[in-house]
Amino acid sequence: MLFLIGTRDSNIKNGEIFNEKCPKCNEENTLHFSIYRRYTHLTLIPLFPVGKLVFIKCSHCKETFNYEDLSESIQLKLRTEKTGNSIWMFTGSFILALFLIFTIKNYFDKKDETSILIKTPIVGDVYNLKFSDGYYSNMKIDKVTKDSVYTTHNDFNAYLPYEIDALDKSENYTNRKATYSKKELLELYKKDEIIKIKRSKYPIQLLKSEYQIPITK
Numbered sequence: 001m002l003f004l005i006g007t008r009d010s011n012i013k014n015g016e017i018f019n020e021k022c023p024k025c026n027e028e029n030t031l032h033f034s035i036y037r038r039y040t041h042l043t044l045i046p047l048f049p050v051g052k053l054v055f056i057k058c059s060h061c062k063e064t065f066n067y068e069d070l071s072e073s074i075q076l077k078l079r080t081e082k083t084g085n086s087i088w089m090f091t092g093s094f095i096l097a098l099f100l101i102f103t104i105k106n107y108f109d110k111k112d113e114t115s116i117l118i119k120t121p122i123v124g125d126v127y128n129l130k131f132s133d134g135y136y137s138n139m140k141i142d143k144v145t146k147d148s149v150y151t152t153h154n155d156f157n158a159y160l161p162y163e164i165d166a167l168d169k170s171e172n173y174t175n176r177k178a179t180y181s182k183k184e185l186l187e188l189y190k191k192d193e194i195i196k197i198k199r200s201k202y203p204i205q206l207l208k209s210e211y212q213i214p215i216t217k
C-alpha cells in the first residue's frame with residue numbers, strides 16, 4: 001500500500017470586514033476576507049490542522065493584502081472571527097490512535113493467554129519458539145503425562161517472527177522429537193524462548209466426528 005503525506009487547504013469562512021477602511025483606496029466596508037485552514041493528510045485522510053491562511057481583497061480597488069499589511073484593528077477583527085471547530089481534520093489521527101490501542105491490547109491479550117496456556121499443556125498445542133541463535137520455529141505437543149511433555153519440532157526455521165505461523169503445517173512435523181518436563185517448559189517461557197501458544201478452539205473429539213466419512217461398499 002502506498003501512503004502519501006501532504007497538506008491541503010480547506011476554505012472555512014468568507015466574509016466582510018465592517019467599519020474599516022481599505023489601506024489603499026480608503027473606502028469603507030470594502031474589505032472581503034477568506035480564511036483557509038491548512039491540514040496534513042495521509043493519503044487524503046486528514047490527520048490534523050497545522051495553520052490558518054487569510055486572504056483579503058478590496059472590492060473597490062481590487063487590491064489584495066497580506067494579513068501583516070493590515071492595521072492592528074483589522075488584524076484583531078480577523079483573529080476574533082469565529083471559524084467553528086474543524087474536528088474532521090483529526091479523522092486520521094483518531095483512526096491511528098484506535099489502531100494503536102487495538103494493536104497494544106491485542107499484544108497484551110496474547111501475552112496473557114500464553115501465560116495461562118503454558119501451565120496446562122495439552123495435546124495439539126503449538127508452541128512458537130525463539131532460539132538463542134535468533135531463529136524462530138515451532139513445536140507441537142504429541143503427548144502429555146503427569147510431569148513430561150512429548151513434542152515434535154518443526155523441520156524448518158524462520159528468520160523473522162511473523163513467518164513462524166506460516167510454518168505451522170502438519171507435514172512439517174516429522175522426526176525431530178523432544179521431551180520436556182513441565183518445569184522446563186515454564187523456564188523456557190520465562191526466558192522468552194516460548195513466545196506464543198496456539199490452542200485449537202475446538203475439542204479434538206468434535207473435529208474427528210465431524211470429518212468421519214461413512215464407508216459404504
Ligand SMILES: [Zn+2]
Pocket residue numbers: 022023024025026027030058059060061062063
Ligand atoms: Zn481598496
